[in-house]
Amino acid sequence: MRLRETDGLWGIFARHRGRLLLCALLVWLTMLAGVGLLSLSGGFLVATALAAGLAADFNFFSPSAGVRGLTMARIGSRYAEKLVGHDATLRIARDLRVWFFRRALPLAPARLGARRIGDLLARLMSDIAEVDGLVVRALAPLAALMAIGVAGIAAAAWIYLPAAGLLTALALAIGVLVPWQVARGAREREAARASQRMALRTLAFEGLEGAADLAALDATAAWIHRVEAAADAVGEGDRRRRRRLIAGQWLHGACGAAGLVGMLWLTLAASARGVLAPEMAAALVFMTLALLEVWAGAGLAWQALAAGRVAAQRLDEVVEVAPGVVDPAAPVAVPARGELRFEQVVFAWPGAQRPVLDGLDLVVRPGERIAIGGDSGGGKSTLAALVLRLFDPQGGAVRYGGVPLAAFAQADWHRQVAWMPQNAPVFAGSVAENLRIGCPEADDAALWRVLAQLRLEAWAREREGLETWVGENGATLSAGQARRLALGRALLREAPLLVLDEPTDGLDVDTADALLVDLAAALEGRSLLMITHGVVPDGVVHVAYRMLDGRLEVG
Structure with missing residues (x-):
């Protein structure tokens, strides 16, 4: 030592x-x-x-x-x-x-x-x-x-x-x-x-x-x-x-x-x-x-x-390992609302022979809902990681409200983003405890409102309400209920930008479609960037892109 x-x-x-x-x-x-x-x-x-x-x-x-x-x-x-x-x-x-x-x-x-x-x-x-x-x-x-x-x-x-x-x-x-x-x-x-x-x-x-x-x-x-x-x-x-x-x-x-x-x-x-x-x-x-x-x-x-x-x-x-990204010496305040913009972004993983993202352009305007599909390993999750600023691109820039993400303090930027990963866990505890991970200061009324938006209110009231025990890894929940509860954590944050990575992973088609339709209604004007392999029902997103060779194409 x-x-x-x-x-x-x-x-x-x-x-x-x-x-x-x-x-x-x-x-x-x-x-x-x-x-x-x-x-x-x-x-x-x-x-x-x-x-x-x-x-x-x-x-x-x-x-x-x-x-x-x-x-x-x-x-x-x-x-x-x-x-x-x-x-x-x-x-x-x-x-x-x-x-x-x-x-x-x-x-x-x-x-x-x-x-x-x-x-x-x-x-x-x-x-x-x-x-x-x-x-x-x-x-x-x-x-x-x-x-x-x-x-x-x-x-x-x-x-x-x-x-x-x-x-x-x-x-x-x-x-x-x-x-x-x-x-x-x-x-x-x-x-x-x-x-x-x-x-x-x-x-x-x-x-x-x-x-x-x-x-x-x-x-x-x-x-x-x-x-x-x-x-x-x-x-x-x-x-x-x-x-x-x-x-x-x-x-x-x-x-x-x-x-x-x-x-x-x-x-x-x-x-x-x-x-x-x-x-x-x-x-x-x-x-x-x-x-x-x-x-x-x-x-x-x-x-x-x-x-x-x-x-x-x-x-x-x-x-003692150096973090992937660091805060700037004089961070800039994050705008309350703004468009998220990728400008000719290039990113390669360490030791990779070619970049995962190669000159990628993307704009997510305030209130706009966007889906990004494509084959596994094509760079979709890498794009989400750059939005969360887990990494910085080697080329180009990622901006919010015209300001590079690297100019923000990470804590300030993360408060603007609600994130649901592909394997979002459900922790051993009550419904309320799981939801409040997304917003610790949320009152009971806010929790019930999110449960209603995601069609879990009746299920909770039939049991022990917000104190319903969900078990280790959501053992008492169906797959669809577990995904909705995890999504509720993200919605509860009321951040202007919601980033979801495979929100319907492991769900059957009918359950997945119902979840996405409920999600679109619950966003209430917030922006959505969704990574998904599945087909998105009509009306859920405004634009659907496909990742191909490190770039995005409409369709």
Whole structure:
């Protein structure tokens, strides 16, 4: 990850730096209380045993009060650490998803169209989940582990300087060897793991989406075999990851065992020489044991750091792509009404041998309804994409009210256009929720008016009105009802220009003709540019064109 502007990944973490710093402090306090508790308890037990054996005076209350105080401090800091850490993680997860959508949506469909939906889902779910806990799972624990090591060495130096030297050597061994074992090649492994998970999500998603087609082609078993193979690859990658972590823990255990034996020998020898009090010797041994326990979490933290860095890079690969079009530095106001004009427009897709549109001319006057037909791949949908300014032409110009579309801010221009794509989705939700996607501020009266225009009013009133549930992908609707509901979203915008791409796709002839006739009546003076393969009934449009060799011909 690299430091970027305030709307980048680090900007999101910086926005919550107070909570993150508090979380790191609480992690350190929890570790400190745990190490102090075990050290004090060990020394206290030894001192108590020696005092009992010698019938000597012994201050029992101060150490026991310290044990109780450290116990309560550890419980309190642990609870507060989880509370603050989860709160910060959830807030960052929320902001990361908003950030990802805000940066990725302007890239659709021009820059995101080449990516598989399963890939985008993997980045939206798995990668953001890796990044949102980066500080809490990796950076805060690693910082706390370093801080607790420094505090432990300082305490050992105050008690017995050679013990501090041994702890320093042990900390360096664990701080270098274990991270090297765990993190060696971690970026490559985590990148491969992310790729395998993406492949599995993609296959599962596409299999569910195309379940009917797979069943019809008797290809379900073969697809399931591919999913199982992808799942096996993910499982094997996770097993290799765990084996690497186990090897790191084994190395940590070997270093810890050697260090603990060394500390025991060092403190016993010092105690035998009368250089170190027995209870302080016990405290040093138990402190070493406590430090080894907290340092055992270093491997997981290093793995989380590597996974988070790879995930952040994968998110960058999406959102750092330059958009297909950009807003002008000084945008011009969009006229309230005007004619849409294509002037000798030339457009070719990247890498194409010849242009899709080649010197195309077209005028759509205010209130005029135009249909454009032609063979698949002839450039009809490309023309609609230029109207929406998803792309800019390589030659010629597209103007509205005499002003090039490139002179408008995209948001301002899009408010002038109502758009219905060929595969307009119906979302799981109510009728009202689906319609208000087109105009969130529309009141109930406006919704009923659109339903009446599209002959859905009686159907809705027979059920639960505007709250009628339409199901996932409009499961409770017929094909014609789903297309009418999607068209209602476009009509509700009351934009002066309506652009429809195959509005009758998948409908029988009678249903399609009825929909188009109702559409013409509902436009109420608005302009219409309709891409269609079908025959348009009389009276629906004023002019019908046919796309041929990148140009338009009447007929």
